[in-house]
Amino acid sequence: MMVLLVQRGPRLNRLIAPSPSSRIMSGVRVRFAPSPTGYLHVGGARTALYNWLFARHVGGVFILRIEDTDMDRSKPELTTAILESLEWLGLTWDEGPVYQSQRLARYREMALNLERSGHAYPCFCTPEELQAKRAQAEAERRAWKYDGACRALSAAERERRRAEGRPSAIRFRVPDSGQTSFEDQVFGHIEVQHRDLEDFVLLRSDGHPTYHLGVVADDLDLRVTHVIRGADHISNTPKQILMYRALEAPVPAFAHLPLILGPDKQRLSKRHGATSVGAYREQGVLPEALVNFLVLLGWTPPGQKEIVPREEMIRDFELTAVSKSNAVFDLEKLAWMNSEYVRNLPAEQLRPLVERELTKAGLGARDSGFAPRQEERFKQTVLLLQSRARTLQDFSGAFRAFFTDEFTYDPEAEKKFWKDAALPALIDALAERLAATEPFDVAATEKTLRSLAEEKGVKAGLLINAARVALTGQAVAPGLFEVMLALGRDRVISRLHRAAAHLRAGGK
Numbered sequence: 490m491m492v493l494l495v496q497r498g499p500r501l502n503r504l505i506a507p508s509p510s511s512r513i514m515s516g517v518r519v520r521f522a523p524s525p526t527g528y529l530h531v532g533g534a535r536t537a538l539y540n541w542l543f544a545r546h547v548g549g550v551f552i553l554r555i556e557d558t559d560m561d562r563s564k565p566e567l568t569t570a571i572l573e574s575l576e577w578l579g580l581t582w583d584e585g586p587v588y589q590s591q592r593l594a595r596y597r598e599m600a601l602n603l604e605r606s607g608h609a610y611p612c613f614c615t616p617e618e619l620q621a622k623r624a625q626a627e628a629e630r631r632a633w634k635y636d637g638a639c640r641a642l643s644a645a646e647r648e649r650r651r652a653e654g655r656p657s658a659i660r661f662r663v664p665d666s667g668q669t670s671f672e673d674q675v676f677g678h679i680e681v682q683h684r685d686l687e688d689f690v691l692l693r694s695d696g697h698p699t700y701h702l703g704v705v706a707d708d709l710d711l712r713v714t715h716v717i718r719g720a721d722h723i724s725n726t727p728k729q730i731l732m733y734r735a736l737e738a739p740v741p742a743f744a745h746l747p748l749i750l751g752p753d754k755q756r757l758s759k760r761h762g763a764t765s766v767g768a769y770r771e772q773g774v775l776p777e778a779l780v781n782f783l784v785l786l787g788w789t790p791p792g793q794k795e796i797v798p799r800e801e802m803i804r805d806f807e808l809t810a811v812s813k814s815n816a817v818f819d820l821e822k823l824a825w826m827n828s829e830y831v832r833n834l835p836a837e838q839l840r841p842l843v844e845r846e847l848t849k850a851g852l853g854a855r856d857s858g859f860a861p862r863q864e865e866r867f868k869q870t871v872l873l874l875q876s877r878a879r880t881l882q883d884f885s886g887a888f889r890a891f892f893t894d895e896f897t898y899d900p901e902a903e904k905k906f907w908k909d910a911a912l913p914a915l916i917d918a919l920a921e922r923l924a925a926t927e928p929f930d931v932a933a934t935e936k937t938l939r940s941l942a943e944e945k946g947v948k949a950g951l952l953i954n955a956a957r958v959a960l961t962g963q964a965v966a967p968g969l970f971e972v973m974l975a976l977g978r979d980r981v982i983s984r985l986h987r988a989a990a991h992l993r994a995g996g997k
Contacts, residue, residue, distance in 0.1 A: 515547045515548045518544075518550045518715075519544050519551055520551075520716075521540050521541070521553055523537075523556065523571050524557065525563045525564060525565075525567035526563055526567065527765075528570050528574070528765035528766070529571045530765060531765070531766060531769070531779075532719065532748070532764075534580075534779075535786055536746060537575060537580050542802055543715065543717060544583075550583045551582050551583050552584045552713070553575070553585035553586040554586065554711070555589065556589050557589055558589045558703060560590075560697070573767075574767055579777075584711075596692065596697075596698035597698075599691075599736075600691045600698070602736075608661065610639060610659070610662055610688075611642075611657040611658070612635075612638075612657055613639055613650050613657045622636065634687035635687040639660070656695075658690050658694045660689060661689050661691050662688060663686045663687065663731065665684075666684070667682075668681060669731055671740070671743055673744060674715075674742060674744035675808065679723065679726070686728060700725070701725065701732065705729050705736075708741060716741050717746065718745060718746065722745060726745075746811060747811070747812055747813060747814055748816070749815070750818065751818060757818050772880055772882055773883065775830045778823070778827040780802075781830070782822065787816045788806065788812070796826070824879045827880055828878065828879040831875065831878045832876050834875075836868065836875075839871060846882065847885055849885070852885055870891050873975050874888050887963065890961040894984070896961075898988075899963055902964035905954075907958060909955075912992055915952060915955070916956065916989040916992070917985070919941055920982045920989075922937045923973075923981060923982060924978070924982050926978075929978045931968075931974055934970045934973045935969075935970045938969075956969055957969050957972070959987070960981060
């Protein structure tokens with residue numbers, strides 16, 4: 490049975506309007522709460538996706554919250570980048586964004602209320618004193634946690650120290666005995682003994698909240714029913730449950746997601762390659778492919794399908810089907826999946842993406858031989874290359890020669906297919922024959938090349954492979970005669986003569 494949290498305390502100090510497209514059919518409310526101290530990490534994107542899917546699956550509300558209370562590291566431009574990445578992935582939010590930096594008064598009020606009720610107390614220990622105790626514990630090779638030095642101060646002593654102007658933090662008073670347990674919707678029953686917890690800080694001496702205070706205050710005021718986040722937050726959950734109980738507030742359901750690891754089974758980091766959503770966007774990964782890849786990092790759809798349309802994700806996603814095991818971020822699988830999405834993208838959707846990629850690389854399609862009157866050739870070229878592309882970046886990289894004359898020959902391709910000393914003359918001869926070939930189509934150009942090879946007493950493969958390198962700079966490309974048709978007669982002839990000259994000059 491769903492429990493709808495009752496909002497306590499003052500109303501949120503930011504007007505939140507539901508998305509007109511949202512269809513609210515249940516009391517479920519979930520949130521994604523990134524911190525703008527960096528770009529949107531793929532792990533964070535997976536968390537956002539699971540929250541979004543769960544909300545869409547049950548007809549609930551997906552809320553976006555920006556945890557920007559780290560004044561030194563939070564940057565507005567990073568907030569903008571996070572929002573853009575979420576929108577690019579299609580993870581539209583129903584409410585928000587709510588900014589923690591606009592709610593500082595609310596956090597201070599909650600901390601003081603907890604102090605007044607005896608569930609928290611002021612701590613006057615200085616950072617230097619705490620560091621000294623921590624260092625001593627390390628020297629003695631024992632675990633350290635706050636020793637409760639200020640826990641038993643009398644009310645009079647607390648007031649005296651405050652009257653002296655001594656700065657203080659506010660700590661939560663963890664019960665001396667007992668335990669806190671909860672049923673995690675992924676990991677099952679989890680129980681923590683109170684003796685293993687320290688009296689944790691709620692409000693720093695500078696008046697800024699810690700994570701624990703901010704997240705509980707926000708989730709409470711936003712009426713969040715399900716907290717879906719990474720497994721690295723499991724240790725935080727008992728502390729936050731204690732706070733809910735101290736506030737006499739309903740406790741939300743918790744679901745912790747398995748971590749994402751690199752191929753070496755270590756926590757995913759920059760040493761494994763790109764880790765931000767924006768970086769994969771720049772590399773030419775389609776949002777549909779990245780979403781499909783991320784959803785499988787911890788969840789297996791019915792039938793164990795690899796390619797899962799978004800509507801099927803929404804229909805089938807269940808928190809109880811999320812794995813407890815950590816997931817491995819496999820770049821090769823992402824590349825394969827992206828190639829599948831590129832291959833099946835409708836032509837009218839792919840062409841503008843290719844044009845944007847070419848423009849970004851300084852190879853604007855309109856400036857590279859594809860004038861408006863040659864629009865059909867551009868369309869045919871994209872269609873020819875579509876089945877071979879792994880990312881959009883391939884169109885400005887591996888396929889560069891199809892959109893500009895400024896390309897280089899792959900040294901390995903030269904070494905493998907340009908060894909025969911007769912090639913300069915053969916390539917020039919092929920160019921001359923093609924200049925007179927009519928019509929200039931796949932069948933006629935192939936007949937011209939094979940006739941020349943037979944006349945010169947060489948294998949057609951020698952000319953085909955050599956011409957492919959001359960026209961594309963690569964050893965591997967679509968069929969040679971389809972390539973000729975895509976480039977057009979003038980470019981084919983020019984490039985063949987250029988290659989012959991290059992070979993005569995000794996490859997310089």
